[in-house]
Amino acid sequence: MSSSVAHASHARPPAATEKASTPRPRETEYRPRHPLDLRRTVLFQRHGRNDPTMVVAGPVIWRASRTPEGVATLALRESSSGTIRAAAWGAGAEWALAQVPALCGAEDDPADFDPTSHPVVARAHHRNPGLRLGRTDLVFEALASAVFEQKITGMQAFSAWRCIISWHGERAPGPTPAPMFAPPSIEGWRRIPSWSWHRAGLEPPQSQTVVRAARRGESIERAIAGAEDGEAVDRILISQAGIGPWTSAETRIRALGDPDAVSVGDFHLAHEVGYALTGTRTDDDGMLRLLSAWPGHRQRVIRLLAAAGVREPRRGPRLHPEDHRDR
Template sequence: MTLTADAGAADAAPVGAPLRTVYRPAKPLDLRRSVGMLRRGPGDPTMVIDGAVIWRTLRTPQGPATLALRAVAGEVLVSAWGPGAESALERVPALCGAEDDDEGFDPSLHPLIADTARRTPGIRLARTDEVFDALACAIIEQKVTGLEAFRAWRQLVTKFGRRAPGPTPRPMYTAPTADEWRRIPSWDWHRVAVQPPQSKTIVRVAERAASISRALLAATTGDDRDRILTSFPGVGLWTSAETRLRALGDPDAVSVGDYHLAHEVGHALTGHRTDDDGMLELLAAWAGHRQRVIRLIFASGVSEARRGPRFSPEDHRGR
């Protein structure tokens, strides 16, 4: 990537001027399917998809930053604002899947996977390296609907995060630091309907955030990564897999215990529902790339018809 500022060198750029670069992926890249999957609901204050532009906020050692990414003719045009702009630009290749290695993946083992891989060659696994953010987000999503989790994430980040720099299409925020998560009062967790088991788990892992991040980034196998994360009470295999996927772009992460996933995998690969054990058996042929298969299943458009009415979450905040 070639780094440039709108007006001369970065340290001479006027306030508000972005740094710009062009990322040229070595393999086909579908930016929206790859980076867009990191968004936690349409109201996510850390990520906005505005037409062809993906906006994402992040924290860096130099301070907050905002990225804007647009795919044009096989390239990604990138702008970055804020004190952490230069550091943010350095993360763009990994964010766009540059470290995603699909060597050994054989889509021909199933006709649906083969056809979807042929039609959508640009699906890459994004890597953020934001271990604690991914872990906190996954903990909030435990045992609740996506609607509930996304609302809690939006409200907590907006209240306790920091306003992001740049001409964002709507006000955006960086997620709180681990220390800021630790200091969230109990009544604020209650107001957003995050239950005590989840809030206590976030506070517990926040106290060890730096060491967890170092250990997870150093681990090289899924088993080692699971062992690190599940050593903390309140963090199970589902939460570990969700964290591995978002923070590390782990191609083999499988969210065992998910309410819908096993049903969708079974339906796509066999035409029938299955349970977690059945899902793992079906995915075993793609060991090392099971998350890649799951992503292709979601991209295929094949989905099991929903049975029964949509679940309506009960609001306990006034009790």
């Protein structure tokens, strides 16, 4: 394992002073044995700046989640020595603390990754040694959030996510810097009424897909837990109505930290990858041909290119969101 975890029973939490009525958190320290860019690694899980499940307050990253043991709030702060101090509140606190190394990319193994075949990738890798691919191990949360982002603008998806989580999630425990909420349980996703989806601005194909998936949510999670590799996970997810390769890849990336998943069908991704690697845009097939130089690490290359900040100049009009709530 590429990290070490030490428990500290009397350390102060990595956040603002607790109110007297707030229970003391459970705490731990994680000492990564590799360079770690905490923000770039962990904030990849955030769904927009106003995501009620993830808040940044000064040097502290707060995350609310529904773990297999219950709702938990996790606070992460990096010390000057590179140690990650973690505090957690709620029924799922122990699970959340145990999962900190994976969230920070401890299970990500880039040992056989060779960036030298392209100068842009090599420079990005050199300049971002702490970029790791973390995982939440919360499959249905990742699946639901990916469905929200199908075929609509990020602004629409993030707004709908914020509304549904705030209205139907569970208030996060602990001294959070702002009201935070954990996603609903699988049963909770099933019970969200149609008018609530409509009010949030999520289109019927997406909301219906989430509800259908929630009806089989437990069996989907069990099947994925037993899957041998990313291709097996793909087969499980794509067999569900309304879930295609893009949604499957997004789920694999966030929940499982899959270093090879590629979100084929993304509106911008192929253009950005093509421009970064060749100076001209390409389509999905062209992107896959370009990324074939890094088998097993295609998602890693995509993340490195994003970190490098290479962007195709915007020429056309922006895609404006549609509002279906008054129809």
